[in-house]
Amino acid sequence: MNRILLIGSSGQVGRELQKTLPSLGNLIGVSRETLDLTQLDQIRQVIQEAQPDLIVNAAAYTAVDKAETETELANLINAAAPTVMAEEAQCLGTALIHISTDYVFDGTKNTPYTEDDLPNPIGLMANLSCLAKRESAEFTRIPLTSAMPSSEQLGCMAH
Numbered sequence: 001m002n003r004i005l006l007i008g009s010s011g012q013v014g015r016e017l018q019k020t021l022p023s024l025g026n027l028i029g030v031s032r033e034t035l036d037l038t039q040l041d042q043i044r045q046v047i048q049e050a051q052p053d054l055i056v057n058a059a060a061y062t063a064v065d066k067a068e069t070e071t072e073l074a075n076l077i078n079a080a081a082p083t084v085m086a087e088e089a090q091c092l093g094t095a096l097i098h099i100s101t102d103y104v105f106d107g108t109k110n111t112p113y114t115e116d117d118l119p120n121p122i123g124l125m126a127n128l129s130c131l132a133k134r135e136s137a138e139f140t141r142i143p144l145t146s147a148m149p150s151s152e153q154l155g156c157m158a159h
């Protein structure tokens with residue numbers, strides 16, 4: 001059976017994924033208690049110990065209002081941590097799904113966005129999400145599909 005490591009299992013998206021992912025494999029959910037994403041070595045350790053076939057990152061710094069003042073923290077969680085996840089995924093030959101945000105786009109397009117649309121982030125949070133997406137794709141060297149599910153798909157409320 002596939003081993004799926006869900007990072008950020010206690011968040012809004014993470015809680016929904018805890019309900020659906022077990023149908024796809026053996027789910028290992030980790031929250032801040034077991035994995036503090038500001039500790040980059042801890043990320044490596046948890047992934048190496050879990051030896052997952054798939055990593056899903058639903059964790060994020062989501063305090064939009066504070067992001068401009070807590071830049072370092074936001075950068076660590078939303079950009080540096082996913083980059084480390086991508087490095088470890090590459091070492092294990094494991095796929096990484098990083099849940100991003102539609103705010104990587106500027107919202108000026110009149111038709112629905114697709115995975116091939118070029119991002120144009122506005123604001124620090126969107127910039128960091130964009131950076132994480134680019135770094136993840138580079139490390140995994142696979143055409144990483146942006147995971148930007150709608151609230152309906154996730155079954156939860158949007159921010």
Ligand SMILES: NC(=O)c1ccc[n+]([C@@H]2O[C@H](COP(=O)([O-])OP(=O)(O)OC[C@H]3O[C@@H](n4cnc5c(N)ncnc54)[C@H](OP(=O)(O)O)[C@@H]3O)[C@@H](O)[C@H]2O)c1
Binds near residue numbers: 008009013060099148
């Ligand atoms: N909610 C939606 O409808 C929706 C829709 C589309 C995309 N998204 C995207 O999905 C992602 C998650 O959103 P969300 O709504 O689930 O946010 P959320 O409810 O704020 O959850 C964020 C998760 O990240 C964890 N986290 C934050 N800092 C951490 C740290 N230092 N170490 C370990 N864990 C840490 C939080 O842990 P604690 O619980 O301990 O704080 C929490 O579990 C975001 O990128 C968001 O843009 C969300």
